[in-house]
Amino acid sequence: MSVACLVALAALALLGGCGEPQFSDAEKKTIASLALNTLPSLKPDTTNQYADVPAAAALGSTLFFDAGMSRGGTVSCSTCHKIDRQFQDDLPQAVGVGRTNRRTMPLAGVARNPWFFWDGRRDSLWAQALTPLENPLEQAGNRAAFAHYIKKRFGERYERIFGRLPDLSTAPANASPLGSDAEKAAWNAMPASQQDDINRVYANIGKAIAAFERSIEPEQTRFDRFAIDLATGAKPEGDAALSPEEILGLKLFIGKANCVTCHNGPRFTDGAFHNTGVPPVDGLPPDRGRVDAVAQVQADPFNCLGKFRDGDESACRELRFMVKDGPQIMRAYKTPSLRGAADRPPYMHAGQFSTLDEVVAHYSKAPPSVEGVSEVHPLDLSDRERAALVAFLKTLSD
Amino acid sequence: MASIWRYILAGLGLAALLVGIVAVVYLTLPHSASGPDLSRSKKTANGLFVASFEPERGVIRQGELQSWLLTLKTAAGAPVEGAAITVSGGMPQHNHGLPTSPQATDYLGEGRYRIDGVKFTMSGWWQLHFGISAAAGSDSVVFNIVL
Numbered sequence: 001m002s003v004a005c006l007v008a009l010a011a012l013a014l015l016g017g018c019g020e021p022q023f024s025d026a027e028k029k030t031i032a033s034l035a036l037n038t039l040p041s042l043k044p045d046t047t048n049q050y051a052d053v054p055a056a057a058a059l060g061s062t063l064f065f066d067a068g069m070s071r072g073g074t075v076s077c078s079t080c081h082k083i084d085r086q087f088q089d090d091l092p093q094a095v096g097v098g099r100t101n102r103r104t105m106p107l108a109g110v111a112r113n114p115w116f117f118w119d120g121r122r123d124s125l126w127a128q129a130l131t132p133l134e135n136p137l138e139q140a141g142n143r144a145a146f147a148h149y150i151k152k153r154f155g156e157r158y159e160r161i162f163g164r165l166p167d168l169s170t171a172p173a174n175a176s177p178l179g180s181d182a183e184k185a186a187w188n189a190m191p192a193s194q195q196d197d198i199n200r201v202y203a204n205i206g207k208a209i210a211a212f213e214r215s216i217e218p219e220q221t222r223f224d225r226f227a228i229d230l231a232t233g234a235k236p237e238g239d240a241a242l243s244p245e246e247i248l249g250l251k252l253f254i255g256k257a258n259c260v261t262c263h264n265g266p267r268f269t270d271g272a273f274h275n276t277g278v279p280p281v282d283g284l285p286p287d288r289g290r291v292d293a294v295a296q297v298q299a300d301p302f303n304c305l306g307k308f309r310d311g312d313e314s315a316c317r318e319l320r321f322m323v324k325d326g327p328q329i330m331r332a333y334k335t336p337s338l339r340g341a342a343d344r345p346p347y348m349h350a351g352q353f354s355t356l357d358e359v360v361a362h363y364s365k366a367p368p369s370v371e372g373v374s375e376v377h378p379l380d381l382s383d384r385e386r387a388a389l390v391a392f393l394k395t396l397s398d
Numbered sequence: 399m400a401s402i403w404r405y406i407l408a409g410l411g412l413a414a415l416l417v418g419i420v421a422v423v424y425l426t427l428p429h430s431a432s433g434p435d436l437s438r439s440k441k442t443a444n445g446l447f448v449a450s451f452e453p454e455r456g457v458i459r460q461g462e463l464q465s466w467l468l469t470l471k472t473a474a475g476a477p478v479e480g481a482a483i484t485v486s487g488g489m490p491q492h493n494h495g496l497p498t499s500p501q502a503t504d505y506l507g508e509g510r511y512r513i514d515g516v517k518f519t520m521s522g523w524w525q526l527h528f529g530i531s532a533a534a535g536s537d538s539v540v541f542n543i544v545l
Contacts, residue, residue: 261492261520261521261522262519262520264460264461264519264520264521265460265461270461270497270519270520271461271519272497272519273497274494317463317514317515318463318498320515321463321498321499321500321501321514321515321517322498322499323495323496323497323498323499324499326495328494328495373493375492375493375494
């Protein structure tokens with residue numbers, strides 16, 4: 001071989017990089033941090049002393065699937081959180097007794113969230129579980145009716161877990177501080193001790209459902225098998241080997257496209273609230289996200305600082321140190337996990353986008369927010385890059 | 399013979415081009431010296447105090463609520479007691495504030511204040527600003543933290 005050829009080859013090697021398209025050490029570290037094997041074991045929930053009691057989880061599972069837990073007996077938690085659909089319903093906005101204004105969230109890993117709902121208007125899984133029960137558009141019930149129903153249908157199971165049920169013989173059939181005018185009047189006419197008794201039963205319903213939901217966890221996917229092989233230096237075999245397009249998508253995800261900024265850790269979420277300029281939906285009531293949820297979680301009698309919490313107040317630091325105001329929480333919504341996302345369109349808090357291509361196109365364009373300030377900046381991704389990101393996201397579902 | 403000289407000349411030309419490219423790449427790469435000041439102990443803006451800021455349990459864990467310790471001394475080295483402390487901050491490159499509202503919750507003696515409710519939800523460059531009011535006067539200090 002001539003000298004010129006050698007020099008030319010050396011130049012090519014220097015300019016083009018050598019060998020396989022591989023990952024830098026920093027990229028490898030980020031990829032390892034996203035793999036499911038780095039998910040820590042689920043922490044105890046000291047605010048719910050029944051969180052890890054099997055009988056409570058079993059009762060919670062019964063209640064989760066029981067349409068009797070609604071006005072009219074037609075809607076259960078599982079109406080929208082469908083067990084064979086990642087515990088969501090494939091609809092742009094959930095439909096219970098009526099049509100809501102928000103997308104049903106899937107439940108894998110739900111017990112790991114610091115905040116619940118898209119806007120974080122509840123601060124524990126058990127307080128969350130109570131909210132749809134009385135929402136007129138979801139299960140549309142009232143807490144007095146739920147207490148009577150539990151006593152009638154599940155009295156013995158309840159008492160084995162939570163102790164004696166209160167005497168409900170003088171309690172109205174329907175009453176709630178959040179219900180219809182008649183239900184509110186009935187609630188206000190009750191002695192405080194009876195309100196307390198019913199609130200206690202109601203809180204325990206939430207604690208049982210939460211105990212069940214703690215068992216719903218994310219499952220390993222192709223991406224995780226690839227990430228483990230990459231970390232151990234093994235050559236990915238079979239479906240653990242990502243295609244060149246999927247690898248490009250992964251590199252963009254953790255690099256130029258900045259997705260990993262918020263979609264981080266083994267659940268692909270930072271658990272925090274961000275305005276990303278997602279447009280409102282015509283015809284739905286005004287929705288300002290986190291900024292309106294702050295007062296709701298503070299006013300919730302079942303929040304961590306309320307008297308229905310078990311354990312001590314040291315568990316309430318998220319509530320205590322939450323951001324209460326400021327421009328950054330206007331139209332801010334919780335970062336959703338991306339695990340399984342490819343199999344559950346539509347996307348965003350009100351189902352604004354029907355495909356992942358639309359989601360990626362939104363982040364590439366980064367339009368300004370209608371209210372507040374979007375945190376994302378235009379990426380100007382090429383067609384090839386956008387398709388690669390979608391291809392990578394699918395590896396979190398297979 | 400002439401053809402060998404042509405090859406050598408071409409080789410030298412290519413080598414010079416390579417050196418040029420490498421030099422340009424080197425000069426345009428960001429240098430670590432230009433990053434934010436990461437020191438955990440520094441004088442406050444007007445020199446009233448010396449402030450130190452450390453995670454209470456020694457390590458920073460992304461995504462977890464953690465408590466930190468802010469230790470305040472006068473320029474002469476005496477612990478600063480009874481300081482009123484305000485906390486703010488954010489990510490300068492992302493144009494957003496902190497995901498939580500940390501507060502000074504306890505005075506632990508010897509100028510040490512517990513700053514609880516600190517959470518870093520993402521990797522990158524974070525800033526924490528402290529406003530400090532004590533007998534010696536009011537001053538402020540900014541700590542940079544890169545995850």
